[in-house]
Amino acid sequence: MGLLAGKRIFSIVALCMMVGLLLLPVVVALPSLAIGEETRSGDAAKKEGDKVEKGRDVYYKTEGIVSGAPAPKTTDGVKDYPRYNFESRVLLWFANQQHLYYGSFVLAVPIFCMIIEFMGVVTKDKALAKRYDQLAYDFIKISLTAYSLTAILGGILIFTFLTLYPAFFSYLSGIFRPVMHIYALMFVAESGTLYIYYYGWDKMREGFLKWIHLSMSVILNVIGTLLMFLANSWIGFMMSPAGVDEQGRYLGNIWHVIHTALWNPLNLHRILGNMAFGGGVVAAYAAYKFLASKTDEDRAHYDWMGYIAMALGVAFLIPLPFAGYWLMREVYAYRQQMGITLMGGLLAWLFIIQATMIGILFLSTNYYLWQAMGRMRGAEKYQRYIKYLVFLLACGYMVFITPHTMVMTPAELKAMGGQQHPVLGNYGVMSAKNGGINVIITTTVLSFVWYMRGNKVSTVSWAKFGNIFMGVFFGCAYFNIIFLAVYGYYIPANVRVGLSVPQVATTLSCLFFMFALNSFMMKGAKQMGPIEWGKISARSQYALIMLATAFTWMMGLMGYIRSSVRLFWHVNEIMRDNSPWAYTHTVGFAANMISANVLFFWITILFVFWLGSLTAKKVPVESKAGIPGSVPQPAPSH
């Protein structure tokens, strides 16, 4: 009893420490925000009397007291752009990308842990609860080593900025000074919280303590998310500056600097993207372990782990295109010029590559699900319809990747009789592409529904009606999506943009209503046989690896696109890039560079996985019938 009370006190103290850590940056930052900046500018104002200079915010159009130096006008030379005998931009690109990969991974994994740990806590099946708990622990263990690497890469990134782009970094840090300090403190808070969360796992395994432990994961994720939001504010400022005047002088309102036009869509897009990426990486880890497994037991565990990671990743992948759509819409609204450069102009071909990668993600997911139906008895009834899903996916995919700007020889151009192909040119614009991606996502939802009912036969009295209803619902959904895609050509562009809402609503209706209906129908369903975990084709695991690689490649690509859209600006329309590298790379060079980044990340993450496997010790546990395959258990103490 005494021991339990001691543990409880320890847990509560640990939780309070975490909350304290969470609040620490805010408390420390408050004086500088509330007093420091204002007083400084206020004092300056008093001293200067009437000579106070005011500036107009380039975005918010409000007036503020000039509180910072103008953006430096750099010149090509060692003063502003010191360099090695190499393109500095490429070095920075590499450092930045690696930091972002690891950063995304370590921010995503704790969110998974939180979800899986929660599932373990609420599930009534004790064996399953243990499996979930073990899985969550496995996840956090992987992320711990990655966390140190993230910090190291962050350090390398700052040094790269300081040594190669001193003028730009000095300007940026001058504006974001308080934010950067808060960021550093947040990082301390994140580290502290993570270590308490990880090392306290065993001590807080049961009952009330487990809930405390779960709460810690919530705090950990709150800190992590805020950390990311702050980092996003820097790139948001570089793309769509606010809180400064035309010369780039800070106007004293740090919230304006943070809350730029693109900050919110960037935040949402990055949260979802990180989650999908994290799911992909963990799924690839499980796939790798599955393929290397020597026993059925291990195969069963890693098959299950891969499935859970994939399902969580895809759950965040599905809304990701919609978040991306919102981001692009905001980009267009901020600067038409930027939007056209991205999607219709200079960078349009990169968007076609991006569409190709998105398609690969969904195709891999569907393929994995079809393979996964192979481990269920009773799922054969759906197999013969898969070809129709393949057809829908192929059509949606082909439309989605059709370029508006086609690559062709002058002879082909002449034969085509104009820049726009009369048939395929129509697939190259947004209306058709929205239809294409929504068809792909809806088909993925349908594959999931089939997977969920693979080995089950509904026993509810209204099963027949339910099946017909679901069939009609999906049929109508496809019709509506395609109809709106065609109708989009006959209405004004601003109305057409709005059509994406009913299209997305249709897809999401399929997702939520059909999942819910399916769950009701499958309640107490007759099982044709258990899910035979581990009895899945090797091809499915390669699909998971493909999924993760595509995520990684796409992240690299999108980061490059987002950064490149500034063209020759460090800070859009405020601070010009006058280095010799202020040009846009060719598509080929960018693709090679992204591939190199992806390769490096995967080599290093394999090292991380290997490190993680060094501490793995397995203790078999009993598993309940219906959930075959036992789980490697954590060591008695960590």
Next chain:
Amino acid sequence: MKALMSLGALIGVAGLLLLGGMFFDIVPSSTVRLVEGYMPIQLLLEVACYVIGFTGLSYMMNAMGMAIPRFWQGIGFWIFLMVYLKYRVYPPIPFSVRAMYGTVGLVTVFMWISANEEDWTKFKQPIMNVLDAQTGGKRILRYAYLVLLPILIGGFSFNAMLPKSEEPIELRTVHPAPPASTKVHGKTYTLQTSQNPYRVNPEGKYDQEFSNANIVEQGMGRLMKPNSNPWDEKNQGYLKYVREGGEIFFQNCHFCHGDNLNGRGLHAFAFNPIPANFTDPGTIAQLQETFIFWRVSKGGIGLPNEGFPWASVMPPWEQHLTVDEIWKVVLFEYWHTGYYPRTWD
């Protein structure tokens, strides 16, 4: 079910015969036309019909004890797709796009034939048979592959590396990114916020809804709406400005952009690419009116340099037309094509 499959089989056979007939010029290639305005969806529906047809055909052949092996089904469908894209769609699809579609086709055929173990085993069987080479015939085939495949790959590589005198491919950007603002005849126009001063309602106020209600119908007919004839002398305001824009267009622009605004004017084919086709939904329908104003004013020479090569010979019309005339021409182009300029509200 059987009746449905038989119908599918019938469609499949008819479709294949038709395609083969058109391919070998036995049937006129215009037998089943891709109808302008409906081409994109028609293409997808056609392919869907073929898929239904092939499914029915496969079912019937199976029922008659003459099942087509999964191996040949997969390869056959992919070849069909490539032939269809190459010979059915006119004007020809550039190779780069066909290569993309072909790759997607290959991947999806693989997904189909390996979606479950049974199908995958069936598909692999002929390959495994040749590799195992249990019979004399198979053994010969295996040796033939051993010799032919390297020769084939070597041939492709040789061909790919061979110096060619063809013109290089171009990654031309269709829509150049516009500047934030443009200066025409001494006045600066912010592209994001500027408006066409002639897009006005009878009260003289900027009104896009009013002008949208008076444009021609989209599609092939391009019929004028009742009481919306700009050439009716009684019409004032917006329709009068459209008429004036039309006059300017036919005096200056139609030689290249064509009297139907489809980029096929008298001089069009002297250029490669031919001038922009405004009736295509991928051109002015996608853009803000101010974008067109900027493009017309500055011409090909005024395009930004970040997306070379532009391959545009359009003169900078600000040297020949007044600002008002340019706005009126833009007004006419939207009126005539039946498109609405892009807005951000």
